[in-house]
Amino acid sequence: MKTKITLALVAVFLLGLSFTAGFSYARRLAKPNPSAVISQQKASREDFEWGSLYTYYTDETYGTKDLLAAVAVIKPGMEIHPPHLHAEEEFLMVTEGEGTWSMNGKTFPAQAGDMQYAAPWDEHGITNTGTTPLTFVVWKWNNKGVKVPKQPSH
Known part of the structure; x- marks a missing residue:
């Protein structure tokens, strides 16, 4: 019984880590516009x-x-x-x-x-x-x- 509970807790922990890593990766991909100057020719x-x-x-x-x-x-x-x-x-x-x-x-x-x-x-x-x-x-x-x-x- 303890083994099943331990495995379940490990699974939940790993799922949480996976979600957090995925969320962090998605946030890095969605970086805001950086400081810049855009000329009308480049608009x-x-x-x-x-x-x-x-x-x-x-x-x-x-x-x-x-x-x-x-x-x-x-x-x-x-x-x-x-x-x-x-x-x-x-x-x-x-x-x-x-x-x-x-x-x-x-x-x-x-x-x-x-x-x-x-x-x-x-x-x-x-x-x-x-x-x-x-x-x-x-x-x-x-x-x-x-x-x-x-x-x-x-």
Whole structure:
């Protein structure tokens, strides 16, 4: 009887070691983005009907997950997509051009130097209403140490 209990305890111990080693290995594989400088030429460029998106960083950092750091160039009269909402926090900063911000059903002018913050689940967007391309920088992420808020029901 003692032998069976001892073997069972050894098996549980070895299983625990195996799980811990596997977990540690998986964490090493999922390293966050290292410190770096990425030029626009090295960013991933995608072209769409509305304009171009230059993606610099995705994945995670030490404190964030679901990260997007990018630059969008929107053609006159276009928008990337209609106003939308999501769990990630997001900053948008216009660097060139002009347009219209939308935030929770309201619209107002957007111009170079303006920055918008969208909290989780707040509806937001931007449209190029000018005659030249509108360029903006976007940072979007979820925090690793902060629980993602549930989408409120309206």
